[in-house]
Amino acid sequence: MTTFQVEQTYSNYINGEWVKATSGETEPSINPANRKEVVGYVPTSGVEDLNRAVAAAKEAAKDWRRLSGAERGNYLFQAANVLERRADEVAEAMTREMGKTLPEAKGETLRGVAILRYYAGEGMRKTGDVIPSTDSEALMFTTRVPLGVVGVIAPWNFPVAIPIWKTAPALIYGNTVVLKPAQETAVTAAKVMECFEEAGIPAGVLNLVCGRGSVIGSALAEHPDVGGITFTGSNEVGKRVGGAALARGAKYQLEMGGKNPIIIAADADLDLAVEATISGGLKSTGQKCTATSKVIIERKVYDAFKEKLLSQIQEIRLGDGMSSGSWMGPCASEGQLNTVLSYIQKGQDEGAVLLTGGKRGDGPGLEEGFYVQPTVFEGVESHMSIAREEIFGPVLALIAVDSLEEAIEAANDSDYGLSASIYTQNVGAMLSFIRDMDAGLVRINAETAGVELQAPFGGMKMSSSHSREQGQAAIEFFTAIKTVFVKS
Numbered sequence: 001m002t003t004f005q006v007e008q009t010y011s012n013y014i015n016g017e018w019v020k021a022t023s024g025e026t027e028p029s030i031n032p033a034n035r036k037e038v039v040g041y042v043p044t045s046g047v048e049d050l051n052r053a054v055a056a057a058k059e060a061a062k063d064w065r066r067l068s069g070a071e072r073g074n075y076l077f078q079a080a081n082v083l084e085r086r087a088d089e090v091a092e093a094m095t096r097e098m099g100k101t102l103p104e105a106k107g108e109t110l111r112g113v114a115i116l117r118y119y120a121g122e123g124m125r126k127t128g129d130v131i132p133s134t135d136s137e138a139l140m141f142t143t144r145v146p147l148g149v150v151g152v153i154a155p156w157n158f159p160v161a162i163p164i165w166k167t168a169p170a171l172i173y174g175n176t177v178v179l180k181p182a183q184e185t186a187v188t189a190a191k192v193m194e195c196f197e198e199a200g201i202p203a204g205v206l207n208l209v210c211g212r213g214s215v216i217g218s219a220l221a222e223h224p225d226v227g228g229i230t231f232t233g234s235n236e237v238g239k240r241v242g243g244a245a246l247a248r249g250a251k252y253q254l255e256m257g258g259k260n261p262i263i264i265a266a267d268a269d270l271d272l273a274v275e276a277t278i279s280g281g282l283k284s285t286g287q288k289c290t291a292t293s294k295v296i297i298e299r300k301v302y303d304a305f306k307e308k309l310l311s312q313i314q315e316i317r318l319g320d321g322m323s324s325g326s327w328m329g330p331c332a333s334e335g336q337l338n339t340v341l342s343y344i345q346k347g348q349d350e351g352a353v354l355l356t357g358g359k360r361g362d363g364p365g366l367e368e369g370f371y372v373q374p375t376v377f378e379g380v381e382s383h384m385s386i387a388r389e390e391i392f393g394p395v396l397a398l399i400a401v402d403s404l405e406e407a408i409e410a411a412n413d414s415d416y417g418l419s420a421s422i423y424t425q426n427v428g429a430m431l432s433f434i435r436d437m438d439a440g441l442v443r444i445n446a447e448t449a450g451v452e453l454q455a456p457f458g459g460m461k462m463s464s465s466h467s468r469e470q471g472q473a474a475i476e477f478f479t480a481i482k483t484v485f486v487k488s
């Protein structure tokens, strides 16, 4: 039984206390499935609120970094237990606030629990190496130290998993954190923060400041007391955040867009390939940086694949993510809906052929939501906007090719390089794809989306700042190496 209540007013969490924005201002976070429902009122904070949070985090860092990894890990284990107990409530907040279906939201929340437990365990693992010195009387080794205060700028599409996969490693390696969630999902962020509070996280170690990206996000990136900034979101903002951190010598990590291809080889199991294309491209309404966007099909199986794909897409039920019959929820906001519709228009204007969808979702119960129909284009050419730019919506572009070489070339013809997949039964084709595909995640007979928390995650080209998140790779960003030379 969930206890989530709509229309509550939320606060910032600074130095272990729930506090209103200094201005007292709030704004409504609305349900994208029903614009008339206010999920909650969230603070519209100013720079003075952010400064207080950074000061609290800086002060708390002095003791937090001195705790053992096991002691810090215990707080994460406790937070995982609370989040697990409150998973229904947190998942409901997420579905109401950003629209993904309740089973997806529950899955993401439990993924948050698993991430917390994974990083809690990291507190007991090694942080350095002994390296032989040329001086036989000396001991030389590496150790790792935290960056200090870490700023986390999170998007709305994974409002539990992304803040947690950034915050948990930051904390376990001894940093303190100021989290700025996307304003669209600030209620869900406050729920996650309540779990840390209930777990007894010491005051100042983890702080939440809600507000506009242009105010709070940019002030966090520019703050002289923030030693590292980790960001997920658009390329445009990511470049600005990275530039601000670079200018003052802080560390930065950017995870940005994708234009992820799936290749359907002539020998693919077409039923599985269709399933993966739909799941990878349309789940979460296509709002994943790993979502499938370009579907590159060998001409020999093009018609058979297209027919199966279109017939299964007709079965997709749009609706409020809270109701069990819905397979696909709305876009997360009106702005996102308009972006998707404008790409669909561009696709038509630039000469692609619309096979299905292309309009706002309509019908009983959809009137007040930001729904868009699952959409498929064919005749897509590489210069078209829908073949090049991240749409972040349920839009698939079909591209026919004559060979595997041509398929990989089309897949690589992108400014992005986050995730890519191929359906084939030929080992040679798999190996060529693994070797030649320029993407941080290369998946064989699996959809483009789907990230495992214990493995490195990140992209090539414009998809990221080339660092990796998650798994043990996270230690590289959230710590600095110290080389120690000791002689008696």
Ligand SMILES: NC(=O)C1=CN([C@@H]2O[C@H](COP(=O)(O)OP(=O)(O)OC[C@H]3O[C@@H](n4cnc5c(N)ncnc54)[C@H](O)[C@@H]3O)[C@@H](O)[C@H]2O)C=CC1
Binding pocket: 153, 154, 155, 156, 157, 180, 181, 182, 183, 211, 212, 213, 214, 215, 216, 217, 218, 219, 221, 232, 233, 234, 235, 237, 238, 240, 241, 255, 256, 257, 258, 288, 289, 336, 339, 390, 391, 392
């Ligand atoms: N890689 C991914 O997972 C994501 C990609 N996107 C892409 O970005 C597009 C736009 O979505 P938005 O929500 O507008 O993304 P965004 O990049 O504006 O938002 C991401 C985060 O950055 C913050 N932010 C905004 N302006 C900022 C600034 N000047 N300085 C520092 N932080 C700032 C936002 O408040 C939010 O917390 C989407 O259509 C999609 O293509 C969006 C969200 C996640």
Ligand SMILES: O=C(O)CCC(=O)C(=O)O
Binding pocket: 157, 158, 232, 287, 288, 289, 290, 449, 450, 451
């Ligand atoms: O595919 C996933 O599970 C992760 C996607 C992601 O990181 C994103 O959309 O920002």
